[in-house]
Amino acid sequence: MNRRIEVEAVSSMSSLPDTAPEDESAAPVGRPGWPMTLAILAVCLAVVASGWWVARVVLKEPEPERPSPEDAAAFVLDAAERMEAADSYALTFTRLREGRPVGEGTASYDLSGNPRFELSFAYADGPEVYHYDLGDGVPITTAGHGLQIPEEPSEADRYLCSAMFGSAKLREIAESSEDLELASREELDTGAGDVTALRYEGTFTAWVGGYDSGTGTNTLESLEGVPFTLWLTPEGDPLRLAYGTSTGLEELYEYGPPPA
Structure with a gap:
C-alpha cells in the first residue's frame, strides 16, 4: 500500500503544469527537496494509518469454532x-x-x-x-x-x-x-x-x-x-x-x- 500511494503522489506532482513565465527557465526536474519529501511521507503514513484503522473497525475476527458434541x-x-x-x-x-x-x-x-x-x-x-x-x-x-x-x-x-x-x-x-x-x-x-x-x-x-x-x-x-x-x-x-x-x-x- 505504501509503494502505490507514493508512486501516485509523485506522479501527480510530475504532471502539474509548468506555470513559470515564458522569459524564465523552467525549474530543473529532479528529486523534490527534503521539505516536500517529508510532506509526502506524512501524507502516506496518514493514509496507511487510516486504512489500518478502517480495517480494524470493519473487519471482525471470525467466531471461534464450537466443539463437536462427540468431544x-x-x-x-x-x-x-x-x-x-x-x-x-x-x-x-x-x-x-x-x-x-x-x-x-x-x-x-x-x-x-x-x-x-x-x-x-x-x-x-x-x-x-x-x-x-x-x-x-x-x-x-x-x-x-x-x-x-x-x-x-x-x-x-x-x-x-x-x-x-x-x-x-x-x-x-x-x-x-x-x-x-x-x-x-x-x-x-x-x-x-x-x-x-x-x-x-x-x-x-x-x-x-x-x-x-x-x-x-x-x-x-x-x-x-x-x-x-x-x-x-x-x-x-x-x-x-x-x-x-x-x-x-x-x-x-x-x-x-x-x-x-
Whole structure:
C-alpha cells in the first residue's frame, strides 16, 4: 500500500503544469527537496494509518469454532461457559435420600436484577435457607439464625451464594469425569413438550452444598465416583441433570429460561 500511494503522489506532482513565465527557465526536474519529501511521507503514513484503522473497525475476527458434541468434555465445558456468559438463567432441583425427598431448591440469576443471584433451598425437616449475591461479591445467607454476612467467606459460601452455582455441576462433570461420553440422541420430555437432546453419561466428582442449622453455617461436601446422566440441546444449552451416590443421595436438576 505504501509503494502505490507514493508512486501516485509523485506522479501527480510530475504532471502539474509548468506555470513559470515564458522569459524564465523552467525549474530543473529532479528529486523534490527534503521539505516536500517529508510532506509526502506524512501524507502516506496518514493514509496507511487510516486504512489500518478502517480495517480494524470493519473487519471482525471470525467466531471461534464450537466443539463437536462427540468431544464430550469440551462440549460440556462449552455449555458451562455459555451459561456463565448468559444475562440470566433459572433452574430448579430436588434432593432425595434413599428415594425420599429431603428438600428442593430454586436458583435464578439476572445480570440487571437486585439481588443479582438468589438460591433458596427448603429442607423437608429443617429451615428454608436463602443465599444471595447482590453483585458486589459478598455472600449473604438468611435462615433460622437471621442474616449472615461472613467476614471471611468459606468455599461453601462462595459456592452457594454466587451466580456460578448455575454452571457448577457442568464444570464438575467436564473437569472431573474420566469416562464422560455421548450416549445417545433422543427426544426428551421437558414438561413443555419434547425437545431433541444429547444424553451424556459417566461418573464425576460432585460437590454438594448444605446448611448446618446447629452452627448456622453453609457446608460443602465432595463426593467422588458419582454416576450421572446429563441432557443438553444440540446447541449446548443444559436441559436436565440426574445423579445419585452410593450413600443414597440423589439430585435432579431442571434447567430453563428465567421466569417472566
